[in-house]
Amino acid sequence: MSERVKVAVVGVGNNVSALVQGIAVHRATGSLVGISRPVLDGLGVADIEFAAAFATSPDKVGRDLCEVIFLPPNNFPRLASELPLSGVTVRRGLTGAEPGEVERVAGDLAGAEVVLYAAPSGRPETARAYAEAALLAGAAFINTTSDAVARDPQVLNRYVAAGLPLLGDDLASQFGTSVVHHALLRLLEERGLTLTSSYQVNLGGTEDFKNLVENSNTKHQSKLNALAANGSAAERVQVAPLGYLPHLESQKVAHINIEAQAWGGTSVSVDVKLKVHDPAGAAGVHVDLIRIAARALRQRRSGYPAEAGPLLKSPPGTSV
Amino acid sequence: MSERVKVAVVGVGNNVSALVQGIAVHRATGSLVGISRPVLDGLGVADIEFAAAFATSPDKVGRDLCEVIFLPPNNFPRLASELPLSGVTVRRGLTGAEPGEVERVAGDLAGAEVVLYAAPSGRPETARAYAEAALLAGAAFINTTSDAVARDPQVLNRYVAAGLPLLGDDLASQFGTSVVHHALLRLLEERGLTLTSSYQVNLGGTEDFKNLVENSNTKHQSKLNALAANGSAAERVQVAPLGYLPHLESQKVAHINIEAQAWGGTSVSVDVKLKVHDPAGAAGVHVDLIRIAARALRQRRSGYPAEAGPLLKSPPGTSV
Amino acid sequence: MSERVKVAVVGVGNNVSALVQGIAVHRATGSLVGISRPVLDGLGVADIEFAAAFATSPDKVGRDLCEVIFLPPNNFPRLASELPLSGVTVRRGLTGAEPGEVERVAGDLAGAEVVLYAAPSGRPETARAYAEAALLAGAAFINTTSDAVARDPQVLNRYVAAGLPLLGDDLASQFGTSVVHHALLRLLEERGLTLTSSYQVNLGGTEDFKNLVENSNTKHQSKLNALAANGSAAERVQVAPLGYLPHLESQKVAHINIEAQAWGGTSVSVDVKLKVHDPAGAAGVHVDLIRIAARALRQRRSGYPAEAGPLLKSPPGTSV
Amino acid sequence: MSERVKVAVVGVGNNVSALVQGIAVHRATGSLVGISRPVLDGLGVADIEFAAAFATSPDKVGRDLCEVIFLPPNNFPRLASELPLSGVTVRRGLTGAEPGEVERVAGDLAGAEVVLYAAPSGRPETARAYAEAALLAGAAFINTTSDAVARDPQVLNRYVAAGLPLLGDDLASQFGTSVVHHALLRLLEERGLTLTSSYQVNLGGTEDFKNLVENSNTKHQSKLNALAANGSAAERVQVAPLGYLPHLESQKVAHINIEAQAWGGTSVSVDVKLKVHDPAGAAGVHVDLIRIAARALRQRRSGYPAEAGPLLKSPPGTSV
Structure with a gap:
C-alpha cells in the first residue's frame, strides 16, 4: 500500500477549491x-x-482550508452539501516585506513532499521565492501559473543540483479551449484540408481570469507556446482579447x-461553443502533476520529469 | 513515371461532379x-x-461526362469558369430489364482498371451486378454506397478467387459529421471526462441526401458501424432523423x-455547427480509394486491401 | 377580492406537472x-x-394529482423539495368504449368553470368528446393540442349557441422556436433585409414530443398556420423533421x-440555439388561457374570445 | 420628379465604399x-x-472617388465586376494644421445639400470642424461617428440658429449586434421571462473596427446609450472587449x-452567432439619413429631425 502524498498549496483560490472538494x-x-x-x-x-x-489575505489566514475555499472572491460551486474541516490551518504566505520570510515558509511546509503553487499568475518573483522555499525544505515544486519558473534555466539548474523535481509552467487544462x-x-490537417483562418474568444468570470485580463503578457506568450505545436497553421489562428464577465462565475x-x-477549394466551416468550469479543468490536471511530482x-529523479509534458503549456525550453 | 489510372464511374451525380471538376x-x-x-x-x-x-437517365446517356455533371438534380457548384469536354460519352447503365446487360456493361468498361460505384445508396442488387461486371472485365471495384457489397462474404470471396481487389462499403467523408x-x-475520453449524452443532426440538400432520408435503413446501420469504434459511449449518442432541406443545395x-x-462532476458542454460541401468530402476520399485500388x-493483390480501412464506414466484417 | 377559478385538467402529463408545480x-x-x-x-x-x-392510465387513476405528475413517462423536474398533496383524486377519463361516458365525465367535472384539455395531440375525436362534456357541464373549454376543436366550425357553433367560451387550438409556447x-x-423584414433561406430543427425528449414525431400531420399544419403570419417569407422557411432524443428529458x-x-446584396447569417423546458413554456401560457376563459x-361571453389570439397557433379561421 | 440630392462625403473608408457601390x-x-x-x-x-x-491620406487625394474606395486598408468587397468612374475627385480634407481650412472646405463642398461625415470615430474636434464647414456652406450635416456633435448642445444650437438640419450621433447599423x-x-420581456444574464462579443476586421478597439471610450458610452432603452435589464448585460481580427476583413x-x-424558474438559454458585412449595415442606414436630411x-426645418431617431444610437439628449 502506498504512502499518502503530503501536499502544500500556495494560494487558496478557485482551483484549490475544486481540488480539495473533488478529492x-x-x-x-x-x-x-x-x-x-x-x-x-x-x-490513487x-x-x-x-x-x-x-x-x-488577512481574512483567510488562521482559518481552516475547507472554510477558506468558499470565501469570496472564490466562486467555484459547492460540490456536495457537506465538507468536513481539513484540520489544515491556512498560514500567512510570502509578502516580500520581511527578512527571512522564505525560511519561515520553508519551515511551515510541515513535511510536505510536494508544493503546488496555485496563486494568481503575474507575480514571477513571488513564484520563484516559493520555489526557493520548497527547495530549502527538500520538496518537489509545481508551478501552475504562466510565470517563468521551470522554464527559467537558473531555477531549473538549482533544482537539478539539489536532486529535486521541478514541474511547470502553466498547466494545460484537462479540457479547455x-x-x-x-x-x-x-x-483538419490529418484529413487534408487547408486552413483559411481561425479564431478563439475566451470569456470567464473568476478572479484568476480577471488577473489574466489585466496582466495578459506572460499568459499570451504561454498561449503562443501551446499553439506553436500546430506549426505554420498557428499564423492563421487569431486569439481575441479575453473578456472578464463576472456573471459567468467559475465557468x-x-x-x-x-x-x-x-x-x-470548397468551403468548410466549424463553429464551436465550449462551456466548462475552469477550476475543475485545472484540478483534474493538478491531481496528475502532484502524483508525478x-x-x-x-x-x-531531479529536474523536470518529461512525463509531465502533455499537462503543461510552457515546459522548460519554450520562450519566456 | 507512372501510368495513368483508367477509371470507370457508375452514376454521374454530385460526387462524380466534384471528383471530375476537382481533378x-x-x-x-x-x-x-x-x-x-x-x-x-x-x-498523383x-x-x-x-x-x-x-x-x-435518358437525358444523361449519350452526352459528354463534363456536360452531364451539371444537369439537375445535380447541384454541386461550378468550381471554375471553364471545363473542357472529357471525351467520355456517358453510356446506358444497368436497368435490370434486359438479358446480357452485365456482359454488355463489362464490355463497355473500355479497359478501365478501377470501377468506382457512385450511384445512390439503396439498390444493393444493382451495386452487386456492377461488381459482377467489373469482375468479368478484370477491374478493381469500389463501392462508395452503404449497400452491402464488400461486406457481403459471397461477393468478397468471388473477388478473392479472381485475384481482384474489392473496396467498400460506404465511404467515410474526408471531413464530415x-x-x-x-x-x-x-x-473527451482521452482527457478523462465522462460522457453524459450527445446528439447529431444532419441536414442536406442533394439528391443523394434525399435518397438517404427516404431509405435510411442501410445508412443507419452503417452509421452505427462507424460509431461502434467509440465503444460504450456509442449508447449515449443519439442520431436525429436526417433533414432534407433543398435550399442547402450541395451543402x-x-x-x-x-x-x-x-x-x-462539474458540467462540460460542447456545441458544434459544421458546414461542408458533401460531394467535395466524398471526392476527396474517392481519389485515395481509386489510387489504392x-x-x-x-x-x-486480391480481396480487400486493409489500407482502405480508415476511408470506409462499413468494411468487410461489420454488420450488414 | 376575486373568487378562485376552479379548473379541471384532462391529461396529467408534463405540461400539467409544470402548471401544478409552478402555481x-x-x-x-x-x-x-x-x-x-x-x-x-x-x-392572479x-x-x-x-x-x-x-x-x-390505470396506474394514474385513483391517486392524488400531486403524486401522478411525477409518474413516468413524465420527466419534468421537481421544482421544489416539497409539494403537498392537492386533495384532487385523478379520475378515469374517456375511453371511447362505454356508453354514457361523456355524461359521466361531465358529472365528474365537480363544478369546474374551466376545462383545460392537455392530453397528447393526435386524437381529435377524444378532444371533441371532452369539449362536449364541458359543454354539458356549462364550463369553458381550452384545447391546447393541435387537433381541430375550436377551429372546427361545428364545435364552435355549439359553444356559441350554449353561451360558453371555447379557446383553441394548439397553444403557442411562452418562449419557443x-x-x-x-x-x-x-x-429582418423591418430592417429591410431580404430573406434568402431559413430552417429550424426541433429536438425534444418528452412523451408529448414523441407523440408529435409519430403523428406529425396536424402538428405540421398547425406550424404552417403559425408561420403564415410571415407572408411570402414562409415559402423560404423549411422545418426539418422533429427529432425525439430521450436524453433531453423535458428540454x-x-x-x-x-x-x-x-x-x-451582401450576405447576412444568423444562427440560433435555443434551449427551453417545453412544459414550462406551455404552463406559462396555460395560466393566461385559464384566466381569459x-x-x-x-x-x-360566448364562443372564441379574441384576446386569446396571441397565445394560440391555430385559432378559429385557420386551416384544419 | 424629384431633384437629385447632392452629397459630400468626408472620409472614404469601407462605409463609403459600400454606399457608393450599393447605389x-x-x-x-x-x-x-x-x-x-x-x-x-x-x-429614391x-x-x-x-x-x-x-x-x-495623400494617396487618396486627387483620384476619382470610385478608385479610392478600393485602396487599402479598405477591404469591403467589390460588389460588381465593373464600376464606372464617378467624376468626383477626392479633395484634401481638414488637417488642423492650416489657417482658413474650414473656409476652404466649405468652398469645396460644391453645392452639396448634405455633408455625410463618415471618417473614423475618435476625433471629435475634427468632426465639429466639418460641421462648421457645412454650416458655412448652408448644408445639412450627418455625423455617423460616436463623437459628440449633434448631442453637443453648442453645435446643435448653432444649427438651429442657422436654420439647418443636424443629424447624429453614431448610426445604428441596419442589422447589427x-x-x-x-x-x-x-x-424575452414581452413573453414574461426573467433575464438572468447576457453577453455580447463583437469581432471585426475593418480599419474602423481597429480604431474602435484602440479608442473605445466614446463608443462604449454610445453602446450604453443604445442599451439604456432596455431599462433595468441593461445591468445584466455585459459587453466583452471588441476583438480586431484582420482576417475577417469587412465582416x-x-x-x-x-x-x-x-x-x-426553469432555465432558458439563447445563443446567437451573427455574421454581417459591417459597411453594408452602415450604408443601408446612410441612404435613409441622407434622404431625411x-x-x-x-x-x-432646422436642428435635429426627430424621424432620424430610430437610426441613431446617441441622438441629442443622450450622455456625451
Whole structure:
C-alpha cells in the first residue's frame, strides 16, 4: 500500500477549491467521474492529502482550508452539501516585506513532499521565492501559473543540483479551449484540408481570469507556446482579447471558429461553443502533476520529469 | 513515371461532379488545396483519368461526362469558369430489364482498371451486378454506397478467387459529421471526462441526401458501424432523423452537441455547427480509394486491401 | 377580492406537472419569475385552483394529482423539495368504449368553470368528446393540442349557441422556436433585409414530443398556420423533421438558421440555439388561457374570445 | 420628379465604399435587395448623387472617388465586376494644421445639400470642424461617428440658429449586434421571462473596427446609450472587449448569449452567432439619413429631425 502524498498549496483560490472538494467527493463516493487516471504511478486520487496551505489575505489566514475555499472572491460551486474541516490551518504566505520570510515558509511546509503553487499568475518573483522555499525544505515544486519558473534555466539548474523535481509552467487544462482548438486544427490537417483562418474568444468570470485580463503578457506568450505545436497553421489562428464577465462565475465560455478549404477549394466551416468550469479543468490536471511530482521525488529523479509534458503549456525550453 | 489510372464511374451525380471538376482544377492550377495525399503509392491526383461513365437517365446517356455533371438534380457548384469536354460519352447503365446487360456493361468498361460505384445508396442488387461486371472485365471495384457489397462474404470471396481487389462499403467523408463527432468523443475520453449524452443532426440538400432520408435503413446501420469504434459511449449518442432541406443545395450542415462531466462532476458542454460541401468530402476520399485500388490491382493483390480501412464506414466484417 | 377559478385538467402529463408545480412555487414564495402577467383580468396566478383531473392510465387513476405528475413517462423536474398533496383524486377519463361516458365525465367535472384539455395531440375525436362534456357541464373549454376543436366550425357553433367560451387550438409556447424564429424573421423584414433561406430543427425528449414525431400531420399544419403570419417569407422557411432524443428529458432544443441579403446584396447569417423546458413554456401560457376563459365565462361571453389570439397557433379561421 | 440630392462625403473608408457601390448596383440592376425604404420622403435611392469627397491620406487625394474606395486598408468587397468612374475627385480634407481650412472646405463642398461625415470615430474636434464647414456652406450635416456633435448642445444650437438640419450621433447599423440583441431582450420581456444574464462579443476586421478597439471610450458610452432603452435589464448585460481580427476583413461576427428563467424558474438559454458585412449595415442606414436630411433642408426645418431617431444610437439628449 502506498504512502499518502503530503501536499502544500500556495494560494487558496478557485482551483484549490475544486481540488480539495473533488478529492473529498471521490473519497466519499468512490466516483471516478472526470478522473483521467484513477491510478498514476501507483497512486490513487485518494492518496493525496493536504499538509499545509498559504494565503496572504488577512481574512483567510488562521482559518481552516475547507472554510477558506468558499470565501469570496472564490466562486467555484459547492460540490456536495457537506465538507468536513481539513484540520489544515491556512498560514500567512510570502509578502516580500520581511527578512527571512522564505525560511519561515520553508519551515511551515510541515513535511510536505510536494508544493503546488496555485496563486494568481503575474507575480514571477513571488513564484520563484516559493520555489526557493520548497527547495530549502527538500520538496518537489509545481508551478501552475504562466510565470517563468521551470522554464527559467537558473531555477531549473538549482533544482537539478539539489536532486529535486521541478514541474511547470502553466498547466494545460484537462479540457479547455486550447485542447479542443488544437484537436480540431490537427484533425483538419490529418484529413487534408487547408486552413483559411481561425479564431478563439475566451470569456470567464473568476478572479484568476480577471488577473489574466489585466496582466495578459506572460499568459499570451504561454498561449503562443501551446499553439506553436500546430506549426505554420498557428499564423492563421487569431486569439481575441479575453473578456472578464463576472456573471459567468467559475465557468469559462469559448467560441472557436475554423474556416477551411476542402477538395476543389470548397468551403468548410466549424463553429464551436465550449462551456466548462475552469477550476475543475485545472484540478483534474493538478491531481496528475502532484502524483508525478511525488513519484519523481520518491525515486530521487531531479529536474523536470518529461512525463509531465502533455499537462503543461510552457515546459522548460519554450520562450519566456 | 507512372501510368495513368483508367477509371470507370457508375452514376454521374454530385460526387462524380466534384471528383471530375476537382481533378481538372488540380491539373489546371497545380493547387493542392484540400488534397489529403498529393502522392499515394506513387500516384498523383493528376494521374487519374476517366475512361467510361454510366447512367440510367435518358437525358444523361449519350452526352459528354463534363456536360452531364451539371444537369439537375445535380447541384454541386461550378468550381471554375471553364471545363473542357472529357471525351467520355456517358453510356446506358444497368436497368435490370434486359438479358446480357452485365456482359454488355463489362464490355463497355473500355479497359478501365478501377470501377468506382457512385450511384445512390439503396439498390444493393444493382451495386452487386456492377461488381459482377467489373469482375468479368478484370477491374478493381469500389463501392462508395452503404449497400452491402464488400461486406457481403459471397461477393468478397468471388473477388478473392479472381485475384481482384474489392473496396467498400460506404465511404467515410474526408471531413464530415462522423469524423468530427468521433474525434471530439475520443478527445473527451482521452482527457478523462465522462460522457453524459450527445446528439447529431444532419441536414442536406442533394439528391443523394434525399435518397438517404427516404431509405435510411442501410445508412443507419452503417452509421452505427462507424460509431461502434467509440465503444460504450456509442449508447449515449443519439442520431436525429436526417433533414432534407433543398435550399442547402450541395451543402451539408450538422449540429453536434456533447454534454459531459469533468472533475468533481462539474458540467462540460460542447456545441458544434459544421458546414461542408458533401460531394467535395466524398471526392476527396474517392481519389485515395481509386489510387489504392489501382496499386492493389497492379500488384495483383486480391480481396480487400486493409489500407482502405480508415476511408470506409462499413468494411468487410461489420454488420450488414 | 376575486373568487378562485376552479379548473379541471384532462391529461396529467408534463405540461400539467409544470402548471401544478409552478402555481405551488408561486403560492409558497410569491416569486413572479417567468410569469408573464401577474394579474390578468383581475385574476392572479394564485387564484387558479384545481377541482378535477382525468387520465386513462390505470396506474394514474385513483391517486392524488400531486403524486401522478411525477409518474413516468413524465420527466419534468421537481421544482421544489416539497409539494403537498392537492386533495384532487385523478379520475378515469374517456375511453371511447362505454356508453354514457361523456355524461359521466361531465358529472365528474365537480363544478369546474374551466376545462383545460392537455392530453397528447393526435386524437381529435377524444378532444371533441371532452369539449362536449364541458359543454354539458356549462364550463369553458381550452384545447391546447393541435387537433381541430375550436377551429372546427361545428364545435364552435355549439359553444356559441350554449353561451360558453371555447379557446383553441394548439397553444403557442411562452418562449419557443416559433416565437423566436418569427421574431427574427420579422426583424429582418423591418430592417429591410431580404430573406434568402431559413430552417429550424426541433429536438425534444418528452412523451408529448414523441407523440408529435409519430403523428406529425396536424402538428405540421398547425406550424404552417403559425408561420403564415410571415407572408411570402414562409415559402423560404423549411422545418426539418422533429427529432425525439430521450436524453433531453423535458428540454427542447432548437437550431434556427437564417440566411439573408443586406445592402448591396451582401450576405447576412444568423444562427440560433435555443434551449427551453417545453412544459414550462406551455404552463406559462396555460395560466393566461385559464384566466381569459374564466373571465369570459363570468362575463357570459360566448364562443372564441379574441384576446386569446396571441397565445394560440391555430385559432378559429385557420386551416384544419 | 424629384431633384437629385447632392452629397459630400468626408472620409472614404469601407462605409463609403459600400454606399457608393450599393447605389451603383441599384442603378444598374434596379435591385431592391437590402433596401429598407425604396422611397423615403419622395426620394429614391437612385436620387442620391455624389458631389464632393474629402480624405487626408495623400494617396487618396486627387483620384476619382470610385478608385479610392478600393485602396487599402479598405477591404469591403467589390460588389460588381465593373464600376464606372464617378467624376468626383477626392479633395484634401481638414488637417488642423492650416489657417482658413474650414473656409476652404466649405468652398469645396460644391453645392452639396448634405455633408455625410463618415471618417473614423475618435476625433471629435475634427468632426465639429466639418460641421462648421457645412454650416458655412448652408448644408445639412450627418455625423455617423460616436463623437459628440449633434448631442453637443453648442453645435446643435448653432444649427438651429442657422436654420439647418443636424443629424447624429453614431448610426445604428441596419442589422447589427445591437439590433438583434435588443430585439431578443425585448422579446424575452414581452413573453414574461426573467433575464438572468447576457453577453455580447463583437469581432471585426475593418480599419474602423481597429480604431474602435484602440479608442473605445466614446463608443462604449454610445453602446450604453443604445442599451439604456432596455431599462433595468441593461445591468445584466455585459459587453466583452471588441476583438480586431484582420482576417475577417469587412465582416463582423457577434456572439450573443442570453440566460433567462421561465415559468417555475426553469432555465432558458439563447445563443446567437451573427455574421454581417459591417459597411453594408452602415450604408443601408446612410441612404435613409441622407434622404431625411435633404428633405428637412428643402423644407427649411432646422436642428435635429426627430424621424432620424430610430437610426441613431446617441441622438441629442443622450450622455456625451
